[in-house]
Amino acid sequence: MNYQRYCAIFLVQKKNDKPGVIATMLRKTMHLFWVSCLLLLPVAHSAAADQAYGYPLTDRFVATVVGTPKPLQAKLPEDIPFRSKRIKIFEDRVTPDVLAYNDEMMFSYALQKGAAPLMFLIAGTGASHEGGKNKYMARAFYAQGYHVISLSSPTWPNFVVSATESGVPGHVTRDAQDLYRAMQKTWNEVKGSRSATSHYLTGYSLGALNAAFVAQLDDQKQVFNFDKVLLINPPVSLYNSISLLDRMAENIPGGEDNFGIYFNNLVRVFTDVYKRQKDAVEFGDEFLVTVFKAMQPKDEELAALIGVAFRISSGSMVFTTDVMTDFGFVKPKGLVLGRYADLTPYRQVTARLGFTDFYHEFFYPFYKDEYPGMDRDAFIRNMSLHSIRDYLAGADKISVMHNADDVILEPGEIDFFTEVFADRAKIYPVGGHLGNMEYAENTAHMIGVFK
Amino acid sequence: MNKWTQTTACLLLVMALGACSSNPVDTAAYPEPVYSHDRIVPEELNDPQVIYDPWTGMNRRIYNFNYHFDRYVFLPVVRGYKFITPDFLEAGLHNFFNNFRDVRTLANSILQLSPDKTAQAAGRVMVNTTIGLLGFVDMASKMDLPRPSEDFGQTLGHYGVGAGPYLVVPFLGPSNLRDGFGLIPDYLLLNAVREEVLADDLQIPAALLDAVDTRANVPFRYYETGSAYEYSIVRWLYTTKRELDVAK
Numbered sequence: 283m284n285y286q287r288y289c290a291i292f293l294v295q296k297k298n299d300k301p302g303v304i305a306t307m308l309r310k311t312m313h314l315f316w317v318s319c320l321l322l323l324p325v326a327h328s329a330a331a332d333q334a335y336g337y338p339l340t341d342r343f344v345a346t347v348v349g350t351p352k353p354l355q356a357k358l359p360e361d362i363p364f365r366s367k368r369i370k371i372f373e374d375r376v377t378p379d380v381l382a383y384n385d386e387m388m389f390s391y392a393l394q395k396g397a398a399p400l401m402f403l404i405a406g407t408g409a410s411h412e413g414g415k416n417k418y419m420a421r422a423f424y425a426q427g428y429h430v431i432s433l434s435s436p437t438w439p440n441f442v443v444s445a446t447e448s449g450v451p452g453h454v455t456r457d458a459q460d461l462y463r464a465m466q467k468t469w470n471e472v473k474g475s476r477s478a479t480s481h482y483l484t485g486y487s488l489g490a491l492n493a494a495f496v497a498q499l500d501d502q503k504q505v506f507n508f509d510k511v512l513l514i515n516p517p518v519s520l521y522n523s524i525s526l527l528d529r530m531a532e533n534i535p536g537g538e539d540n541f542g543i544y545f546n547n548l549v550r551v552f553t554d555v556y557k558r559q560k561d562a563v564e565f566g567d568e569f570l571v572t573v574f575k576a577m578q579p580k581d582e583e584l585a586a587l588i589g590v591a592f593r594i595s596s597g598s599m600v601f602t603t604d605v606m607t608d609f610g611f612v613k614p615k616g617l618v619l620g621r622y623a624d625l626t627p628y629r630q631v632t633a634r635l636g637f638t639d640f641y642h643e644f645f646y647p648f649y650k651d652e653y654p655g656m657d658r659d660a661f662i663r664n665m666s667l668h669s670i671r672d673y674l675a676g677a678d679k680i681s682v683m684h685n686a687d688d689v690i691l692e693p694g695e696i697d698f699f700t701e702v703f704a705d706r707a708k709i710y711p712v713g714g715h716l717g718n719m720e721y722a723e724n725t726a727h728m729i730g731v732f733k
Numbered sequence: 734m735n736k737w738t739q740t741t742a743c744l745l746l747v748m749a750l751g752a753c754s755s756n757p758v759d760t761a762a763y764p765e766p767v768y769s770h771d772r773i774v775p776e777e778l779n780d781p782q783v784i785y786d787p788w789t790g791m792n793r794r795i796y797n798f799n800y801h802f803d804r805y806v807f808l809p810v811v812r813g814y815k816f817i818t819p820d821f822l823e824a825g826l827h828n829f830f831n832n833f834r835d836v837r838t839l840a841n842s843i844l845q846l847s848p849d850k851t852a853q854a855a856g857r858v859m860v861n862t863t864i865g866l867l868g869f870v871d872m873a874s875k876m877d878l879p880r881p882s883e884d885f886g887q888t889l890g891h892y893g894v895g896a897g898p899y900l901v902v903p904f905l906g907p908s909n910l911r912d913g914f915g916l917i918p919d920y921l922l923l924n925a926v927r928e929e930v931l932a933d934d935l936q937i938p939a940a941l942l943d944a945v946d947t948r949a950n951v952p953f954r955y956y957e958t959g960s961a962y963e964y965s966i967v968r969w970l971y972t973t974k975r976e977l978d979v980a981k
Contacts, residue, residue, distance in 0.1 A: 380961070381961065383797075383800065383955075383956040384956070384959065388957070388959075410957075410959055434959070438959050439959045439960060439961055440959040441959075539775065539778075539779075540779075543779055543781070597962075598959075598960040598961050598962055601961050601962075602961050604766075605961075610764060610766045610767060611766055611767045611768065612766050612767070612768050612769075613766055614763030614764055614765065614766050614769075615763065615764050615766065616763050616764070617763045621793075621797065622790060622793040622794060622797070624789060624793075625961060625962055625964075626780075626782075626783065626965060627770040628770075628961075629782070629962045629965060630770065630773075630774045630778065631768050631769070631770050631773045631774060634773050634774060635768060635773070639768070643767050643768075644767070
């Protein structure tokens with residue numbers, strides 16, 4: 283269904299007085315969509331007879347945005363005692379007024395009674411401790427008898443403000459230190475009389491890249507001595523992946539100046555979907571996924587959406603980072619914003635910037651002095667799994683699961699995992715970026731790695 | 734309801750509240766950032782998130798107040814309530830209060846002269862009050878009776894009253910002048926119904942329980958998006974949602 287037609291439906295809906303018309307229509311469309319996916323399944327099979335893998339969405343953009351249809355997901359308990367909490371990480375840190383509500387780090391947890399293995403989860407770019415994917419993993423592992431502690435991505439603004447030492451996330455080794463500190467503090471905070479019989483770690487997307495560096499740090503510090511670590515759809519190079527995501531946003535229908543109109547239309551779809559949801563609103567990837575489950579647009583539009591979702595989370599992160607460091611990136615250096623300041627001008631600026639702009643004009647200048655004699659390209663290479671290639675090749679406890687058609691990998695980058703991890707890498711033929719994470723077979727593999 | 738009434742209502746509220754906005758900062762006194770607004774953002778920008786919010790200073794303060802009230806008073810009470818109340822009773826009370834809310838929908842559907850919604854809401858109230866044991870069991874939903882939701886803000890919107898300025902209501906959260914005003918007749922109606930139905934000693938406990946039940950069923954938590962731009966995102970989502978509510 284194309285975009286204009288979708289807008290047309292909305293115009294009709296606005297004039298229609300009967301409640302539930304659009305809802306019924308969306309539900310029917312979705313139903314049809316899934317039925318046709320399932321019908322196409324045998325065709326996909328015969329087209330690739332050597333693959334027994336049954337995840338139905340073979341278009342990588344569709345998979346990335348839509349995820350796994352509920353009937354094909356693993357059966358997990360819906361209600362687990364998943365609670366959230368806040369803790370102060372740096373006792374002496376004085377949080378800028380305009381970010382005061384992020385003074386304490388938020389995290390969530392689900393604990394068994396008594397002794398159990400302990401699993402840490404790290405969220406992907408811009409996602410929180412209680413985002414959909416972390417929650418899903420928490421359900422999976424809690425049901426398997428683990429204590430679960432769920433952490434936000436270091437790029438989530440609350441983490442940036444409360445838990446990063448430098449205020450500038452995205453730096454592979456510094457992120458690892460920040461996460462490692464947060465892991466120790468959160469477990470101490472909630473464990474009470476419980477104990478951990480063994481320690482495990484997993485993360486998805488950027489959280490998976492983080493997990494690799496945390497595992498390496500843990501080998502040195504030996505606080506947890508992780509028994510097993512699983513990386514789910516990590517980028518190889520942070521820079522390559524953000525460049526790909528930035529370019530996706532260039533697919534906005536009508537160009538960048540149409541960002542507002544495009545986005546406003548998306549939200550109309552979203553609002554309608556949202557009203558029937560009980561889940562809290564999260565302005566990260568998931569909220570847009572929900573919208574597109576209702577829309578089924580073309581590949582370019584899907585790419586644009588992924589790019590936009592990424593830009594929304596990165597825009598807020600960029601502003602937060604700028605305030606924390608007083609770097610003078612979008613906010614004038616020295617200007618102190620009050621608690622009630624109107625941030626509209628900054629929102630408008632960051633909405634028009636790519637993450638690569640941030641990388642070149644802020645991230646690299648901010649950190650380059652730590653690496654004397656290293657040029658920009660070498661620095662970029664340093665901020666990637668390439669920099670710990672030898673460690674990963676020898677670290678038997680670290681496994682990876684990935685998709686050959688992941689949209690955040692440059693062509694050929696998937697080979698890094700088969701080369702370095704060898705039989706510790708499980709590469710699925712399809713699934714896009716994390717689209718198949720909730721697919722029953724993938725979930726079983728995710729759980730099985732730790733057995 | 735015409736334009737004149739609308740304007741008068743706005744003016745009255747403006748006078749009552751007084752203009753209260755944050756002071757604009759003179760950014761010229763500071764060095765230009767790497768990416769300044771002047772350089773990056775085109776003058777003719779279509780920004781859907783810009784919503785009419787002349788009382789933004791006051792609104793942002795109330796938003797922040799609500800966050801603290803939520804965190805230190807409201808949510809702890811909600812958690813305590815959920816902890817001590819057995820699940821079946823919690824669900825029963827939720828249905829019980831929803832039955833009152835259906836009365837509000839019924840009244841507003843009548844005011845909007847909408848036969849469908851009136852029939853649905855009336856059907857719900859009748860079914861739930863009788864075989865639903867005074868509303869404790871939501872039999873109407875079990876019978877697949879649709880549950881429209883109408884309030885006085887939507888009724889005003891139905892007759893063409895614009896949303897007016899954005900307004901954050903103390904304790905309650907995002908609203909606008911029209912919907913904020915609409916809370917008053919809705920409240921008076923529900924109060925009258927409650928006084929009619931319940932014994933005198935139950936009035937205050939019921940009103941308090943109603944508030945707790947309402948909060949327990951709204952998943953929104955202040956500042957949990959983590960986004961620095963949350964205020965404007967919420968403002969825009971609320972506005973968009975209410976536009977759709979009115980249109981529905």
